[in-house]
Structures are given as structure tokens and as C-alpha cells.
Amino acid sequence: MTGRPWSNVAIIGALLLLAIAIPRLGLPAFYVSLLTQTWIYGILAMSLDLLVGFTGLVSFMQAAFFGIGAYVVAIAATRYHFTDFWLTLLIAILVAAVTAAAFAALALRAEDVGFIIITLALNEIIWGLAYQWVSMSGGDNGITGFLRVDVGPFHTTGNAGFYYLSLTALIVCLTLLTLIVRSPFGLVLVGARERPRRMAALGYNVWLFRYLALIVAAMFAAVAGVLFAYYNEFVGPGSLSLDTTVQILIMVILGGTGTLIGPLLGAGILVFLSNALSDITQRWVLILGAVYVVTVMYAPDGIVGLVKQLAARARSRHALAPAAGSMPSAALNPREGPER
């Protein structure tokens, strides 16, 4: 963000071109679909990062809103024969937001560990509904029998078409989330994460800002859920299970909390690793666990944090070399130096 905006723009442009070109590079369809999953899980993981990384709320109920988005698609299409994409998306976002408004009010009665436990329990309630309200949700069997719908220029029945739909959704969500974290609202969230007491003393209703953050994050999770349902043309209780909750949390921590782009990276690593490993061994979850432990031990700020730290170290070494009379910039400006 600081200093070299043009090189950042160039990098983002190059990555974007690459992402657009991928379905046309003649890669096996398998990889295109893995990337599609990455974009969808990326939205979900970024929505959780808004809570974990920026607001300091470790929510275990983000999978519930993902699942709500997915089930809205399936239930609307199969029970009510309602297949308009945009209206379905809107309804999914609204249902998630309303649920989040109720759940957040309950969860924010507690802090820290209490908050985690309550969100975990609330997630289990939604899972229980999906699992046991068989007449509506299909129970353990889930819901099949609905198909992808074309959205604007995207012919989603094709692999590439759905890839582009997901990529577009990712870019829109990433842009919106970036705007949010760089806005005055985003600064308040970070303040509430760092020192809620101080923020309250300054006149901020910390509860309200956390409440709003939980609702906003749920809306993004619902977008990911809608895409996920269409992508699989199937919805089951697994999508909002505790497993999913833990997986997206690992994506966020692996990639780097409070960075948005890190969780996207984490999503990619988890999607690719779990697919590659499950081909080789039944025990791939074990290996994922090991990767997670290594990350927490040696790169607690995630991959993005590690890269930033290495870059800062390289830069300060670079700055030290020609320092004849002037102070190295890293020492002068602690923002550039490695985080302590």
C-alpha cells in the first residue's frame, strides 16, 4: 500500500490477466474446477477474515451463513421452482443478514471464549436444521435436482463459464471488502480489535460496530454459498458443518489474518492440497493438520505475513548497505520495519 502503487497495479493487472487466461490455456478441466472452488472458498474465507483479522472476532458460525446461501438456492429452485439468479442471490443475502442479526445479538452477549462457544453452538443449530428438517432440507441426503442458471454473459453449464462467474464474484467481493477495510468504518473495526475499552472511552459503540461487522460478513458468506450450491448442483448438511467452519478458519490463519488476500491464498492451498492429497492417501486430513501446526509455529502471521516480513528484512538490509551518512529508512520509519 505504501510507496509503490504502480508496481502494485502492475502485479494485480498481471494476476488478473492470468486468472482470465487460465481456462483458455488448455489445462485439464480438473484444474479449472479446482480454481473455481478456490474463488468460491476465497470469498468465504475473506468474509471470515473481516471478523477474525480486522474485527478480532473469532466466529465459528461463518459456515452457517455459507450454508444458508446454498440452501436458499436449492430450496427456492426445488420447492418453489424459483430460478432467477439475481433474486435468489438477493434473497440469500437477506436471509443470511437477518439470521446474522439475530445470531450476532446472542453471540455478542459474551466475549472471547464465550463468544467462540456461542457461535459454535449457533452454527450447530443451523446444521441441525439442515440435518433434521428432512421435509425442507432433504436431511442427510441434501437437495439435488436443480441446475446452474446462466447469468448475464456467463454460460454456467460449461466449466469455463462458471469459472468466470466465480472469478467475477470474487473480484467484486474482494473490491467491496477492500473498500470496507480501508474506510473509516474499517479503521473502527481495527480499533475495536486492538483496545475496545479505549474505543468506548472515545465514544464508539463497540458493540454496534461488531454487530454490523458480523452482519456484513454473513452477507459475503451467503454470496459464496449461492455460488457453491450452483457449482455442485447439490447442497448437503456438510456445507455448513463444523468441518467447514474449521476449514475456513484454517484458510484464514494459513494465508494470514487481516490481509484479505491471504485467506484467498489459504483457500487455494487448502483446495489444491486436499484434492492432491486425497488422491495419494486416505489420511490427508492428518497432513493438513501438520501444515497447520507448522504455520502456527513458524509463521503465526500466515504466509502473507511471512512474505511481508522477509520483504521488509531484505529492504532494510538493502537500505543499510549504502548508508554513509543518512539513517536507514527502516529505522527512521518503524512502519516499514519488521513487526515486533
Added chain:
Amino acid sequence: MSVAAVPDPRSSIEVCLQLSGVSKRFGNLHVLDDVALCVRHGERRGIIGPNGAGKTTLFNVIAGELAPTSGNVHLYGREITRLPPHARARLGLARTFQTTTLLPGLTVVENLVLSLQALTSTPFQCFVPRTHYRGFREEALRLLRQVQLDHCADWLVRALGHGEQRQVEILMALAQRPKLLLLDEPTAGLSAADAVLVTDMLRAYHRDVAMILIEHDLSVVFNVVERITVLHYGRVVAEESVESIHGNPVVQEIYLGGKL
């Protein structure tokens, strides 16, 4: 609106803060016992007392972090006894904490901007970049220039020295143009030079804001305030002007005598 304790008849200046019959119990422990306090507009008040006298608890009751067991608190005639801290801040109450409480992972200027924005509607803007709101940053830099800290505006707060952090914290409180500022040991843990910086900053501030100061260092208290309230085991045992406090036998016995 009931004002239970009788305002000090000394002057006709508006009453800023009024506490009447304030008690705070934690189980059987009476931390505050029937405390009455009346601070006028623009007054500088010191609160002294030995450790455990209930000074910080009193602050937390005034700031809204603790609800009193009984009694009530008025700010400019308005009852605030049950208001949460953020609502009191909106009525013109600002505070510093005993251990400097800034937002360490943010820059100095971001800390000040958060303070300046707090009482506006800007914090609810969620799709406009912060860089768009130049006015807040410029105001923050202007404030920093007053204490010669503008050169480290974009440093992370945690990179500042202890005294500088304390200055920033007081600056954050004053940036909101409060009517009442609570200072919990503003010079605690500071070097003598840093303490002078902070004391001068407080003395120089214009008289529109009332300040209540908790302090162990009596030289600081005598430098900044004009009246002193002495708290002992949760009770107000004396309230005197700075000039006459030395002569008060109760104070000599329990505070000055006991400590020195």
C-alpha cells in the same frame, strides 16, 4: 432532574460533574462509600489518597465502566448514572487510563483520527477510502505539531517512547474538545523530564475544560489543580484548596504523614 448533594455555594459557576451518595460494593468490600463530589465548569480537581482508596474505581464509575451500587452521577445537570461509556463520551467526557491505552498497531495519526471522528457520523462510512477525509488527518497533524510530535505522525504507536505515548493519549482525549477530562495518573511511570512535558501540557490547556486528576506524585497535583479531594477507604475525608491542604490534620495523618 434531582440534584441531591448541595452544590458548593462558593460561586455561581455552572456545575460540571456532580456525584451524590455514590457507593460501590464488591461483595462485602465497600470500595466507595457514600461519595459526594462536585466539580465546576473549568475546574481543575485533584483526587489523592493511599493505594486502595478507591480512586480508580471512582473514575470507572464516572466514566461508566462500572455502575455504582447506589447513588447517582450527573454531568451538567443530566443524569448519566446508567449510561454506557461511549454515550458519556458523546456528552463531553474524555479520559486517559492508568496504563497508557492507545491502539498500538495503528499509527499515531490514525489514533488521533479515530478520536476526531468518534463524535461524527464518518465512522459509518464503509465504502469511501479513509484518504478521502483529509480534514481529520490535517487536524491530527496540527495537534501533533503543538507537542512537537508531528515528525512521527506515521509511526506505529508502539514505536513511541513512554512519555510520547502518554502525550498522544492526552492529545486524543483533548482532540474531542471534552467538557470534562479524567486523568488517571498522567505522569505515572514517566521520567522526570517526560512528567514535566505532560504537566506543562495540562497547565497550558485553556480553561474551558474541567479536569479531574488522580495522581500519586503530589508535586504534579499541586502544579495542575486548584482543589484537592482526599479519598480514604472509599470515603471523602477532606476537600480543600491546594493552599490549605497542607494544614489539614486528617490529610497529614492519613496521607502525607503516613506516606512520607
